[in-house]
Amino acid sequence: MNSKKDFDKPLLLDIGCGKNKLSRPGYKILGIDIWKNSDADLIIPANKLPFDNESVDVIHTRHFLEHFTYNETVDLFSEFFRVLKPKSKLEIIVPHVSCIAAFQDPTHKAFFTKRSFYKYQHTGFSVKNIEFFWFRNPYKGWFPFLVYPINKLLNTFHGLERFASIIGGIYELQCVMEKDQLELDFLHTPGAKLSN
Numbered sequence: 001m002n003s004k005k006d007f008d009k010p011l012l013l014d015i016g017c018g019k020n021k022l023s024r025p026g027y028k029i030l031g032i033d034i035w036k037n038s039d040a041d042l043i044i045p046a047n048k049l050p051f052d053n054e055s056v057d058v059i060h061t062r063h064f065l066e067h068f069t070y071n072e073t074v075d076l077f078s079e080f081f082r083v084l085k086p087k088s089k090l091e092i093i094v095p096h097v098s099c100i101a102a103f104q105d106p107t108h109k110a111f112f113t114k115r116s117f118y119k120y121q122h123t124g125f126s127v128k129n130i131e132f133f134w135f136r137n138p139y140k141g142w143f144p145f146l147v148y149p150i151n152k153l154l155n156t157f158h159g160l161e162r163f164a165s166i167i168g169g170i171y172e173l174q175c176v177m178e179k180d181q182l183e184l185d186f187l188h189t190p191g192a193k194l195s196n
Ligand SMILES: C[S@@+](CC[C@H](N)C(=O)[O-])C[C@H]1O[C@@H](n2cnc3c(N)ncnc32)[C@H](O)[C@@H]1O
Pocket: 015, 016, 017, 018, 019, 020, 032, 033, 034, 035, 038, 044, 045, 046, 047, 061, 062, 063, 064, 067
C-alpha cells in the first residue's frame, strides 16, 4: 500500500496487476484489477479509470493485453491516452508468440511479436523500445550464465526473433511506448473492418 510520503511521487498504474503488483522505488504505485482477491488498490475495469485527463505518469501492464482482441486493446489505449501526461510511458509485457505460455491459456486472444506493437501507433503511442526475455524477467533460476548471454544476443540482433523456436521460444517481450500526439490517428484502421 502507498503511504503519505508517496504523495509527491510520480503516479504509476499497474493495470491488471493480479496478485503480482509491481514494486518500483520512487513511484506511487496503484494496482488496478477487476478481481476482488487481487493485490489491487482499485477494483475497477481498465477502460474506466477514475483519473483526470493527463494526470498519470506511467502505465504498466504485465501479461494483460493478450487477454483482449485487437479492437478491445485499441479502446483500452484510448483510455490510457486520456489519463497519461504528454510524453509519458506505457510499458507493456506480454508472452512472445514463440512461447508455449502464449497458447497454453485458452483465454488468450492476442499473440505478439516485435512488429505487433507498431499496429497500435495510430492510437497516439509510438514504440520507443522493445526487449526480449528468454525466461521470465527478472530471472531467478539456476542457469543465469546461459540466460543472460542469450537475452543479450536476442536484444543485440532482433532478427533472431524468427529463430526463437530453436531455443524453446522467447518467454516474454517488453515494449515501451510513449504518448505522442503526433501519432494520433483514430481514423486509421490497420487490418480490415466491415462497415455496420
Ligand atoms: C494474467 S493476469 C496478470 C497478472 C499480473 N499482471 C502478472 O503479471 O502476474 C491478468 C489480470 O488482469 C485482470 N483483468 C482482466 N480484465 C481486466 C479489466 N478489464 N480491467 C482490469 N483488470 C482486468 C485479471 O483479473 C487478472 O488479474
